[in-house]
Amino acid sequence: MKVTVNGEPLEIEQPISVQELLVVAKAEQPEYVTVQLNGEFVDHAGFASTTVKDGDTVEFLYFMGGGAR
Amino acid sequence: MVIHLTLEDYLALVRHARTVAPIEDCGLLGGIVEDGAKVVKKVFYLTNTDHSEEHFSLDPKEQFAAVKELRAQGWQLLGNWHSHPASPSRPSEEDKRLAFDRQASYFILSLAGGEPVLNSYHIDKDKIATKEDLHIGTY
Numbered sequence: 118m119k120v121t122v123n124g125e126p127l128e129i130e131q132p133i134s135v136q137e138l139l140v141v142a143k144a145e146q147p148e149y150v151t152v153q154l155n156g157e158f159v160d161h162a163g164f165a166s167t168t169v170k171d172g173d174t175v176e177f178l179y180f181m182g183g184g185a186r
Numbered sequence: 187m188v189i190h191l192t193l194e195d196y197l198a199l200v201r202h203a204r205t206v207a208p209i210e211d212c213g214l215l216g217g218i219v220e221d222g223a224k225v226v227k228k229v230f231y232l233t234n235t236d237h238s239e240e241h242f243s244l245d246p247k248e249q250f251a252a253v254k255e256l257r258a259q260g261w262q263l264l265g266n267w268h269s270h271p272a273s274p275s276r277p278s279e280e281d282k283r284l285a286f287d288r289q290a291s292y293f294i295l296s297l298a299g300g301e302p303v304l305n306s307y308h309i310d311k312d313k314i315a316t317k318e319d320l321h322i323g324t325y
Binding site for chain 1: 212286
């Protein structure tokens with residue numbers, strides 16, 4: 118099955134969780150990413166229970182922040 | 187890594203950060219990678235959801251919207267930027283701790299002192315910051 122991850126096509130054998138997909142997509146620190154599945158935000162608490170299926174579009178971005186001190 | 191930013195974008199960045207000061211200003215950098223160099227095509231101005239003089243966090247909704255826009259142009263997310271209204275243009279310990287994207291360039295614009303100073307850094311997985319070769323001007 119085919120999904121799109123951050124604008125790039127990705128082949129996966131079967132439906133997997135968002136948590137598993139982040140591993141496949143080599144997100145280095147998944148606890149610090151924000152995810153949209155088909156344009157809808159997925160809470161961190163739902164990463165393991167939310168399934169990515171054929172044709173889905175997943176976007177993930179790293180948290181970006183910091184401080185001057 | 188060499189990274190190019192137009193003078194026009196640099197001046198706009200400084201103007202915007204001065205307007206937002208003393209709150210830290212922040213955003214994203216969209217562009218292309220060409221001949222091994224990053225070329226900034228657009229500076230995105232995002233909301234600092236911390237509304238703080240010493241901290242910043244980019245708004246996730248605005249991040250996704252900016253990435254959607256830059257991807258539609260055929261560009262990549264090259265990195266992000268933020269201002270230090272009253273401290274030097276170098277990554278703080280918190281900047282390094284919260285730098286999770288190994289591919290990103292981290293622009294830091296200092297408004298401390300008389301003249302603004304803009305530097306770009308790469309921050310590796312060991313949190314070592316390396317200054318990048320930032321060229322401001324025509325490309």
